[in-house]
Amino acid sequence: MQELIAFIKDRNRDPVIETALHALQTLAAKVPMELSAQIEAETRAPTIVISGLEEADNRMLPSQHQADVENKVTKILDVLNVQCRPSAVFRIGKIDNSRLVKVLLPSAYHWRSALANARLLRSSSFSNVFIRRSMTSEERKHDFGREESSSYDNRRGS
Incomplete structure (x- = not known):
């Protein structure tokens, strides 16, 4: 052009x-x-991010790692009462014990259901697993700043 x-x-x-x-x-x-x-x-809209999901043994093949994370995500979706097959599931970041998992869900309905039922993880075998919506770095900074401000206000008793 x-x-x-x-x-x-x-x-x-x-x-x-x-x-x-x-x-x-x-x-x-x-x-x-x-x-x-x-x-x-x-x-990003119908995408959730999962933290706290344990990595598979690093001696496994990459395809086994992928199958492992997909199996764990399926179990999490079962706990959340979300009946769908994710469009994509993958870990992001460098290989270590705490990589995030991105899950692309097929629709906004499934995405809203997963986030609305996140509290169900607390009383399951995934009590140390947390989910949130996928956000840009600017959104994460803004969200973190808002949480810090609320935390400060709560400590002051405001």
């Missing part, structure tokens, strides 16, 4: 066309960023 605009600009000296091309160039620069942000938001 940018090449086409540059080509037209080189061939045409009409000031009205140049103004229109400048506006078109500005718009064209915004569209890919907004589109990619929208796609990322739609992908």
Whole structure:
């Protein structure tokens, strides 16, 4: 798109066309960023993040690791009374004992059900496992700041 605009600009000296091309160039620069942000938001929307899920033995094959995490996620969804097969399940981050698990659910309905029933994990064999919605780094910073502020207010007795 940018090449086409540059080509037209080189061939045409009409000031009205140049103004229109400048506006078109500005718009064209915004569209890919907004589109990619929208796609990322739609992908993140029905996604939950699970923390506290133990890693499989590191001597296992990668395919066995994946099968293990998928099996554990299926059991968690059973506890949460969410009847679906996740679209994607994978661990994120460097290999250690506490990697997060991202779970892409097939619909917003399943996502809301999982988050609404998260309290059921406390009285199950997954009492040390926690789930939350997937968030951008900015959302996590904002959320963390809000929690810190609430914690401070609670300590002060406000």
